[in-house]
Amino acid sequence: MIDKNPDSQITGRKGWPLAQRVGHIEPFHVMALLARARELEAAGRSIVHMEIGEPDFATPESIRKAGAQAIERGETFYTPALGLPALRQAIAAFYRSRYGVTVAPERIIVTPGASGALLLATSALINPGDEVLLADPGYPANRHFVRLMDGVPVGIAVGPDSNYQLRSEHLQQHWGIRSKAALLATPSNPTGTLIEPDELCAMAHFAAARGGALIVDEIYHGLVYDGAAQTALALREDVFVINSFSKYFNMTGWRLGWLVAPERYVDAIDRIAQNVFLAASTPAQHAALAAFEPETLALLDARRDEFRVRRDFLLPALRAIGFGVPQQPQGAFYIYANSAALAPDSFVFARELLEQAGVAITPGIDFGAHAAHEHLRFAYTCPVDVLREGVARIARFLKP
Ligand SMILES: Cc1ncc(COP(=O)(O)O)c(C=O)c1O
Missing domain, CATH: 3.40.640.10 (Type I PLP-dependent aspartate aminotransferase-like (Major domain))
Structure with missing residues (x-):
């Protein structure tokens, strides 16, 4: 049944019904970045993906x-x-x-x-x-x-x-x-x-x-x-x-x-x-x-060990080019790095890095408000060789 009572509906900006709570729901900014990265790839650019929050391994x-x-x-x-x-x-x-x-x-x-x-x-x-x-x-x-x-x-x-x-x-x-x-x-x-x-x-x-x-x-x-x-x-x-x-x-x-x-x-x-x-x-x-099953768990544990190898490569590599990571991340596949010494605004930095250096990373604003413009999230969801190339591109971008 259609509710004809206008008071029971919340009016969106253009006069159509939209619940007020939707106004509080922000998109994942990284999605726009990922879409742009895919666009650049479609146009023939090589992009190193360090923004993707899922394992690069297919399901066993x-x-x-x-x-x-x-x-x-x-x-x-x-x-x-x-x-x-x-x-x-x-x-x-x-x-x-x-x-x-x-x-x-x-x-x-x-x-x-x-x-x-x-x-x-x-x-x-x-x-x-x-x-x-x-x-x-x-x-x-x-x-x-x-x-x-x-x-x-x-x-x-x-x-x-x-x-x-x-x-x-x-x-x-x-x-x-x-x-x-x-x-x-x-x-x-x-x-x-x-x-x-x-x-x-x-x-x-x-x-x-x-x-x-x-x-x-x-x-x-x-x-x-x-x-x-x-x-x-x-x-x-x-x-x-x-x-x-x-x-x-x-x-x-x-x-x-x-x-x-x-x-x-x-x-x-x-x-x-x-x-x-x-x-x-x-x-x-x-x-x-x-x-x-034991064999599946053994395979998944081997993949976890591969993530550890990637973290152990990426963490010192990021620190060496000036990112601040005061605490060693113990798990997941992320490094949350302070970029304040390198760029005034991590959101602008992430955009420029994608366009100019072909590296995609997630800006801190996706994760809250506290010091968000001073941080970036690096995901090590790609092999060490690719991470190495990503870090080299960032280093060149920072010191051309
Ligand atoms: C901390 C955290 N919780 C929940 C989720 C949602 O995961 P799922 O794919 O299981 O819905 C994610 C996805 O990235 C996550 O990072």
Whole structure:
């Protein structure tokens, strides 16, 4: 039925209905940069891509085959909204074998990517006007998920002194009467830095003591290079943990992730999932069952080791040409570099670098407001030879 009441619609600038919340949703600036890079490539230019936030490795063959076989078998119907029971069990078994942590499969909700998990967690927790504490810089979509729930994202400036992460003292300082949750990512996008387990524990305790929630995005967990990361699930049962098949499992395009929620939330989240997306992709869920086979995990670990080699090349190379990276990033595939000594504005710098030197990198403004114009994110999602060429081009651009 068409609602004829004009007051029930929000009017967009040109007189067509557009919800006010959309005004808060910014694009990923890197998308425009990527589109321009593709344009230049189509015109015959060589571009080094250090802006792309996904692994350059194709999904392992065992996973691709399992997906293709599922389609051949006719596994094309909806699964339960919470996910294929066998996959929820496989994820629980993965927590046991990788982390030594017991997680009941009933608490695991399979989602369309970590993005689907973020949508479920924020919609289950946030009322209009509720505040959610976030690190600035941080993954840009997080503040937009909060906005979509008509909540208020509270970006907290973080820097090298806290390893570019929130700490319990930040929560103590910024938690107010409208605060409902803190949303963290470890390792972080864009900085690749980790939160120490005792800090995670202190923050979870702090939020719980105030009737709030801690949401921990562990999407880059399989990609940690210095020691092993411990899941927040090992620390407390009442945290919300987000993860995905996108990054460590090299499955970005399959759109599959998961959320581990406290048991008392599962029924509410089931109802939201049923209504919002019915279920994650069925062939993708069958494919993901092969992700936990020992040979597949061995291949993925070898690819993780390749990412470590790239980080160990790129970090000193960037420092040598004048970028500031005070903390060694321990995970993900990103280096968040301070460019203040080299250029007054990183956004302008990124554009010029693409046009003049053929290197694409992501400007800091994609990740928040704090010192954003002094930072750039380099993704090492291409082989060392390509990274070497990228660094050489940047060096020539800086000192022609
Ligand atoms: C920190 C973080 N969380 C979530 C996502 C979304 O990932 P997915 O592909 O699993 O939806 C990304 C993607 O880059 C990310 O960097």
